[in-house]
Amino acid sequence: MFDMVNLLTNGGPGSLTETVSITLKRAAFEKWQTGWSSALAIILFLTVFGAANIYIKALNRVKQR
Amino acid sequence: MIGKSTAHSVVEASAVSRALSGTVVVLYALITITPLLWIFLTSFKTPSDSVAYPPKVLSEPTVEGYCNLFTFHSRQDPDYIAHLPPPTGRCDLLARSRAWSSRCFEDAGSAGQFRGDWLRFHFSLGVSGTLAAYAFSRFRVPGKDDLLFFILSTRSCLRLPLRFPSTSCTGSSDCSIPPWE
Numbered sequence: 001m002f003d004m005v006n007l008l009t010n011g012g013p014g015s016l017t018e019t020v021s022i023t024l025k026r027a028a029f030e031k032w033q034t035g036w037s038s039a040l041a042i043i044l045f046l047t048v049f050g051a052a053n054i055y056i057k058a059l060n061r062v063k064q065r
Numbered sequence: 066m067i068g069k070s071t072a073h074s075v076v077e078a079s080a081v082s083r084a085l086s087g088t089v090v091v092l093y094a095l096i097t098i099t100p101l102l103w104i105f106l107t108s109f110k111t112p113s114d115s116v117a118y119p120p121k122v123l124s125e126p127t128v129e130g131y132c133n134l135f136t137f138h139s140r141q142d143p144d145y146i147a148h149l150p151p152p153t154g155r156c157d158l159l160a161r162s163r164a165w166s167s168r169c170f171e172d173a174g175s176a177g178q179f180r181g182d183w184l185r186f187h188f189s190l191g192v193s194g195t196l197a198a199y200a201f202s203r204f205r206v207p208g209k210d211d212l213l214f215f216i217l218s219t220r221s222c223l224r225l226p227l228r229f230p231s232t233s234c235t236g237s238s239d240c241s242i243p244p245w246e
Contacts, residue, residue: 001194004219020187034115038108039130044191045101051192055199 020044132156134184137177138165 002021005011011018011026018026020040028037078086106122107115108131114124138160146166152158160167170181201209 001190020184020191023187032116033112033133034107035110035112035127035130036133037130038104038110038115039134041104042108043131043134044188047188048191048195052195052199055196059199059203 127159128155129159132159132167135170136160136167137170137172137180138167140164141166 001019002025005017005019005022006025009017011022015023021044024037024040024044027033027040109126109128110121110124111127111129114121117124132155136156141164143164146161146164149161149166152161157167168177170177170184200206201213206212
């Protein structure tokens with residue numbers, strides 16, 4: 001969920017419509033908190049990767065029944 | 066009499082073309098994984114090393130980025146830091162070396178609470194979005210066509226109609242985007 005929010009509000013007004021990917025972009029390329037945003041990117045990647053893996057394995061198990 | 070068959074497939078890839086395509090695939094994989102590796106390395110760099118020019122590929126690793134992500138820190142004067150109790154962990158020690166005080170979200174008052182809630186909310190949003198996308202791709206979902214048409218049409222839509230709700234209220238202080246942007 002990045003392009004739509006970036007296009008419509010850019011996370012504003014303030015940070016009311018900010019999603020995690022918008023925060024990441026703002027921290028990295030506006031505030032230059034590169035280490036912080038990289039850490040956020042890695043945690044986000046691991047979260048989504050882990051959740052997707054668990055989900056796919058569970059679904060495949062259901063399909064095999 | 067049974068002889069050895071000499072039949073072969075005319076579309077079977079030769080050893081050279083297999084090696085060539087394998088090299089292209091490996092090269093492509095390396096190119097696409099480089100940004101991810103760079104992000105991973107940057108997450109363990111200090112703020113100055115992460116924006117250093119010329120870029121530093123390897124530097125003294127630090128967990129500062131992760132500490133700042135999961136704790137609330139605020140800048141303090143040296144007197145305040147000198148009177149604090151001993152640091153409780155590595156993150157606290159790192160924060161104090163930069164003249165910050167570091168606290169858990171829950172202990173940091175309303176600002177820290179907001180930040181903690183915000184992080185939890187967005188991570189749960191990311192996880193549920195991934196699961197929803199997978200469900201859309203694999204299962205029969207009621208109203209799937211309409212929902213996907215809505216998502217796709219708003220993505221391929223021109224900028225102006227999408228901006229209309231925000232441009233229509235530009236006169237008020239709530240809107241941050243001018244209509245001509």
